[in-house]
Amino acid sequence: MEAEFKQVVSVDIALFTVHKAGLAVLLIRRERDPYQGCFALPGGFVHEDKDADATQTARRVLANKVGIVAQYLEQLYTFSGQVRDPRGWSVSIAYYALMPESLLPAPDDNRILISVDALPELPFDHAKIIAGGVERLRNKSTYSTLPAFLLPKQFTLNELHRIYQQVIGSDIDNSSFRRRIEAQEMVTPVEGSMKKGRQGRPAQVYQLSDTTLRQFRNCLMLME
Amino acid sequence: MEAEFKQVVSVDIALFTVHKAGLAVLLIRRERDPYQGCFALPGGFVHEDKDADATQTARRVLANKVGIVAQYLEQLYTFSGQVRDPRGWSVSIAYYALMPESLLPAPDDNRILISVDALPELPFDHAKIIAGGVERLRNKSTYSTLPAFLLPKQFTLNELHRIYQQVIGSDIDNSSFRRRIEAQEMVTPVEGSMKKGRQGRPAQVYQLSDTTLRQFRNCLMLME
DNA sequence: GGAATAGTGTCTCTCAGACACTATGAC
């Protein structure tokens, strides 16, 4: 009786990073049919026995297929229906994740970073997933420090400023940016830590404040 | 081989309306186990043969169990895992919907409206679904005309003002509110249509502008 | 000193909240 209600459920993840001064997404070559050999988002089936919930599936896929633990992972939308997969009715729970490029394994023949402004044609709903992820990320960037997860844990304000501009794809006034970040106490200075570049004045090093990290965690907790 | 990957997938809907001057959600008495006889959100299994996708499942459930066509329906979050349902590993795609109270069937023994501030204990993840829906609705109310879907298609600005206040649960200055609504061209006046109350000056009748309706539709389309 | 990067001060314009005001109906 219950068997007739069961569906194939998978998870797909748009992993974003900033690469070559712009927002990019990770694509991997598909090992199996359908679309074997094509580039697509990393994804996999939900396994009742291995995964406590779908978010764990997403973490398992990122660990196995990309070899990372994501700095930030958020559920995006669930796509479903008869036509999205040639194998028939299916459900895909889409996630997006953020990582600094420095913590990603080097791209190779089976794993590439592609600018979100120059995407090839993609199988399933993957183009929609990426578009939705970009929109959510850009939107959240206007009122939170989400792009900080595209940097290592410690960063300077100018690095954060640059990554914001690369995420939203347009310029932000540096002084307005600093005012906003500091007024909302989104970051805390790392005492005694200054970063020297090749030239110029050394910069104060910051990290996300406990308050900010707690907010991101609560925001996800509410839904899990 | 594929059978071991299949999951039970259902849809649950938090249907919001404004009732007794506050935001309320519809609960119906469960006809079957588990939790038979308890009040819970309307929901049902996805049927491959009847539903083109999960949003269609949501519409079918609202039609069958509540007898309505929702003015507004949006996917909220997908809950999954071993522990959320006593029958075992399951997936529930949660939606929220908005309706004017005047278009809902009268409450009875099996169908009640409960203030979101005075919820009883609820089965499954239903408390989380409602909390998530309330948060998304309140959040979207700060920058869109979403609460208009809690009113009939035509309304006066003061009716809209009242429903905003009831949704967010606090007062908004009337003149700021009108400025905002008119500046962003969210509504268009219905020519020659004035609404008389029992007393006082008659009010201009408005409806959501085509631009606004298109925006809501696009926002959903991106994800479907 | 100059070039490069980090960080600040200040002006202006816009917009939201507060709240006093006017307008038009029923009685």
Added chain:
DNA sequence: GTCATAGTGTCTGAGAGACACTATTCC
């Protein structure tokens, strides 16, 4: 006229963009 509801005008303060300015390092 009063009461009730609809709708407007105006002041003020907070915040964003523009942009000129100072600060600290390497060479």
